[in-house]
Amino acid sequence: MDVLTANQIKELRTALEDERRRLGASVRWLTEGERTLGESQGEETHAGGEQADVASDLTEQTLDLSLQRAERERLAEVDAALEKIDKGSFGLCERCGGPIGIDRLTVVPWARYCVRCAGKGVTGARTA
Numbered sequence: 001m002d003v004l005t006a007n008q009i010k011e012l013r014t015a016l017e018d019e020r021r022r023l024g025a026s027v028r029w030l031t032e033g034e035r036t037l038g039e040s041q042g043e044e045t046h047a048g049g050e051q052a053d054v055a056s057d058l059t060e061q062t063l064d065l066s067l068q069r070a071e072r073e074r075l076a077e078v079d080a081a082l083e084k085i086d087k088g089s090f091g092l093c094e095r096c097g098g099p100i101g102i103d104r105l106t107v108v109p110w111a112r113y114c115v116r117c118a119g120k121g122v123t124g125a126r127t128a
């Protein structure tokens with residue numbers, strides 16, 4: 001496959017490793033934040049805390065959880081992409097086997113599908 005040069009793969013691997021570091025720190029921070037929030041809520045209740053504070057804490061917790069889930073999913077995709085670099089299948093669409101293309105990979109290094117297949121997956125009605 002003439003899809004990517006060794007240099008391009010090297011650059012994308014660096015981008016993926018940077019992203020993994022960032023996500024790893026983010027997921028850790030969110031997980032710790034969740035635990036701290038739970039503890040501080042207990043203290044507030046003990047001290048006779050206010051209703052409004054509890055409500056806003058819950059909203060923040062919900063946001064944190066969905067963010068955490070998104071970050072974890074992204075982390076799994078980044079890991080899978082790094083694995084594919086090792087296996088030599090990086091840059092190929094998982095659906096049609098065609099090249100994903102450097103333009104797309106530069107923007108989304110962990111992309112699993114080419115633009116065409118990703119488009120099909122999102123909107124089933126789109127037929128070219």
Ligand SMILES: [Zn+2]
Pocket residue numbers: 093094095096097098113114115116117118
């Ligand atoms: Zn494809």
